[in-house]
Amino acid sequence: MPTIKDVARIAGVSTATVSRAMITPDKVSEKTRLKVEVAIAESGFSPNVMARNLRRSESKTVVVIVPDIANMFFANVVRGIQSVALREGYKVLLGDSIHTIEQAKVYLDLVSSKQADGIISLTAELPQEVRQGASIPMVMACEYFANFSIPTIRIDNQLAAQRAVEYLISIGHRNIGCISGPLNNPLCIARREGYLQALQQANISSDVQAIEEGDFSFQSGYSAFMNLSNLDGMSALFCFSDIMALGAMKAATQLGLKVPEDLSIVGFDDLALAEYASPALTTVRQPQEEIGQTAMKIMLKRLKGSKVSHDTVLATQLLVRDSTAPPRFFTSS
Structure with missing residues (x-):
């Protein structure tokens, strides 16, 4: 099976140059990039998915931060996110912040390291620098900050x-x-x-x-x-x-x-x-799956540089079932 060393030998460059040409093509000359691409085709070398995506400056991955993975409510929201993401060729990475800002930061850092393209946060427990204005593609769903600049999907x-x-x-x-x-x-x-x-x-x-x-x-x-x-x-x-x-x-x-x-x-x-x-x-x-679907649609628009709604409010419905009835005087046993 051809390796990156075979590509480097055919192109007449170092393996480091081959890596740069695949991952950060803007850092090599056009001539070198073309030599590497020809060598890849000639050798039959298949760059891994991450390398191809990094060459295009995208990972096709979105991170969803939940405050508590054991809470069943968030499972339905994530299902909605994933249904849209998969249809658009994106993967969803789920991160449980365990109600801690420190753990949330671990997942936020995946975007700056180019392992993910954006963050959908279902928790408001985020670092202060994010609250002051996110520098990464981000969407808030469920929990939110009042008067915050990050696009938000919520109910009233x-x-x-x-x-x-x-x-x-x-x-x-x-x-x-x-x-x-x-x-x-x-x-x-x-x-x-x-x-x-x-x-x-x-x-x-x-x-x-x-x-x-x-x-x-x-x-x-x-x-x-x-x-x-x-x-x-x-x-x-x-x-x-x-x-x-x-x-x-x-x-x-x-x-x-x-x-x-x-x-x-x-x-x-x-x-x-x-x-x-x-x-x-x-x-x-709560329209749980719709919250997730809407969040992912807005994230896709953000990643494409399109204008998005700042505050999207979805409707709720009171479902009257058997646990309520007119009162009878309350007594404890």
Whole structure:
């Protein structure tokens, strides 16, 4: 099998020159580049894919940074990204930042080293220099920064949360607890505002003790509800994710409460398991695959140098299922 040494011998140049001609052709003369290309054809040498792509200054790879690979929500978004990427001849490299800025930086560096062409970040936990203005092709999806220059695909989290709580109020609930995600997270800040706005507009006093912070896990939903269960008269619960809602549902059941007879529960996301829970979970549907597809389409436009939308807001839908009903006075066991 012909090697790069065979190409160098035929072209009458060093192997280093052959590498430069393939990877950074602008750093060799036109005459040398042509000699190398002729030698490659004559020898039958096949440069690897990375070398060919680097010669064209592209890797045909996009990195997707997720904050937690165990969260099922992100799997659906990534599926949407990949469906568009594969159709356009791109590969998707998935990077789990594990909620750390340091790990996110590892994946960001793949673009500067030309191992990837761009970044789609599903997390706002990014280095400060990126927040101040990304110097690499980048798209934010799901989590985002307000007044930020990076193109963003998102939902209106505040409005979606507000409508979910308004629904609970409309069927008679007045004492509505809340399990949030981390309150320094931009999505959670917006959803908390929506929750409070719905209460305020209905002239229901908000109680800071009615909000318990979770971390989007089953366990945190379970533990948060155990902390909230002492609240007098709570008849409904709004959770910032389906996963936490199902954790809370398990806790409620263990306390002897029936859902929705004793406690109505609303989640957020509409993961597949929400529909198959018992009872089926009322939830806010996010267009998860559409978020991913839109993010990749905007990334492709950025890579081509085309003008892109700065802020793309996709619609949500409240899906009413069996976990909600008009209230009956809440009692804990």
